[in-house]
Amino acid sequence: MSTDNKPTFRVIVIDDDKEMRESLVHLLETTSWQVDTFTRADSFLERIDSLEPDVILSDYRMPGMDGMEMLRQLKLKNVRVPVVLISAHGDIPMAVEAMQIGAYTFLEKPFDPRRLLSVLKHAAEQHRLNEDAERLKARLAQLSGLDRILIGQTEEISRLREDILNFSDVDAPIMLLGETGTGKEVVARALHDLSNHANGPFVVLNCATIPAERFEISMFGEAATSPGVLASADGGTLFLDEIGACPAPVQAKLLRAIETREYIPVGGEKAIPTNMRILSATNENLEAGVANGDFRADLLYRLNTLVLNLPTLRERRSDVVLLFSHFLAEYGAVYEVGPPELKHEDVSALMSHDWPGNVRELRHVAERLLLAARRGRGSVAEAIKPDHDHGDVPDTLREAVAAFERELIAKAIKTHQGKMDAVAESLGIGRRTLNEKIVKLGLDKNALI
Structure with a gap:
């Protein structure tokens, strides 16, 4: 039987019946399980600290300590490995008591080998997921500074954190390049917080949301009437998001303001000095905009003195579960509800999705899953709701x-x-x-x- 790409699980078998023990070992080892055996529960408990099983398969009735007492001892030792109990003398009250104490499930002899293997596999997979979740929680608890803002362990996100630190004290304009949802504003704010302008304001102007006829006033303000974003950002950082949408007539004035560090409000005559750091971002190809005349080449080369490329979630796929766990915990605190445990199929859905909306989409999926779990239902696959799935009718x-x-x-x-x-x-x-x-x-x- 091929075991390629299948995880190897470790099981502890505890049974005083030699024939049953050897039969179980044969069944499990032929299906690629690693097996350790014990004839008594107390002998197993003496060695529990040196073993790392994914699941425990134990007879209920044994000499010395029975399966029920073993469950109690495991609970006292805070051992969270799932326990599957088997017995030829099972009854409903016994099974209920075992489950209340903490057994994963209870099987009666004679049992179907396929049923047993399925139960053990699901228990082991759930244990691995729980262990991974605990490690993720520990990792998240240790994060600080940029690690807590830009969460991830891949080379791409580590390099981005290093670049942010290297550029933090540089006053030259920085352009952030990346797909929608990759976190360009998060990076811009991190650059501001680590810069010499950190005590000043952080002002965001989304160029795509300003009507063309209002853009110049929004940027430079109107003399003796209202200040623009340049005045608001004085002493701090101005982040120009979606800079490709800046109207052509305004681009020349913006270039002059960057180069001379002064600007003239609309309807004004006197230049006003300004001291700010300029950050910009785009998910468009501005080189193409220059080629077709939509964007000034001299402004582009001024804005992209330094460039940071933000990786997509597809390029840092191994960070997906870590980020998703963080967002679940974050929304759990917001909605005052414990985040749901991720199941094997949830992790599979997270890892198989392409995430066209990147981290922003991942965050929204985490919120949808948490809200569904609060009502006692929902899965990651249902929370993703791909746009191409026409079977999903919008709720509103x-x-x-x-x-x-x-x-x-x-x-x-x-x-x-x-x-x-x-x-x-x-x-x-x-x-x-x-x-x-x-x-x-x-x-x-x-x-x-």
């Missing part, structure tokens, strides 16, 4: 409208091969509105072309 009108818009815009982007002016025209909306919806709906334009 808002969600239904968002799903329809997402599908319609995605189809238009594919049809017009990413030419956004043509996409906006075909949909009957302005370019600014289109950019805003793409950001809001979490669409990755490059992935659709």
Whole structure:
């Protein structure tokens, strides 16, 4: 029997009947289990600290200590290994008592070997998951500083943390590149908090959400009327998210403000000095924007003096369970409910999903799972609810409208091969509105072309 790619589990068999013990060993070893045997429960308990079983299979009636007393002793020692009890003399009260004390399950002799193997496998898998969850909790409890902000153990996220530390005291503009949901604002805030401007304000301007006719006033303010974001960010950090949506007429003034460290409000005459750090972010190909005339080359080269590339969740797949456990604990505290234990199929769903929405999508899935678990139901697979699964009907009108818009815009982007002016025209909306919806709906334009 092939055992490729199958985990090897370790089981402790405790039975005073030699024939039964040898029969169980043969059954288990032929199905790739590692087996240790004991004839008495008290002998096993003397060595429990040196053993690391995934599951314990024990007879109920044995000389000396019986299975029920063994369960009590394991509980006193805080041993959480699942115990499967077997007995030829089982009855319902006995089984109920065993389960109350902590047995995983109770089987009567004679038992079906396939049933036994299935029960042991599920118990061992659950134990491994619980052990992994405990290790994750311990790891999360030890995190501090950047480790707590940018959680993960992969090389990609470790390198990003190092780059943030290296760039933290540099005043040169930094551009953050990454897909939607990779955490660009989180990284920007970390750069601010570690910089010389940390005592100043951290101001975010999402360029895709500002109407073109209001963009200049929003950025530079209006003389004697209202300050703009440049004034608000003075002494701190200005984070220009979705910088590719900055209107062409404003780009020249922004470049001048960055280079001269001063700006003139709309309708004003006197230049106002400013001292701030400029961070920007995009999930678009700005080189293509330069080529087609939508973005100034000199502004791009000023903004991307330093560049940080944020990895996708697909590139750091081994961090998925760690991050998901963190988000479950986070939302558990918010909703005042204990986070559900992840089952084997939950972990499989987490690891097999492509996560097009990256960390943002993972966080939303964790919240949905926690809210479903609070009502006594739900799984990770159900919480993911892929957009392409048309069998899932949105729960609210808002969600239904968002799903329809997402599908319609995605189809238009594919049809017009990413030419956004043509996409906006075909949909009957302005370019600014289109950019805003793409950001809001979490669409990755490059992935659709």
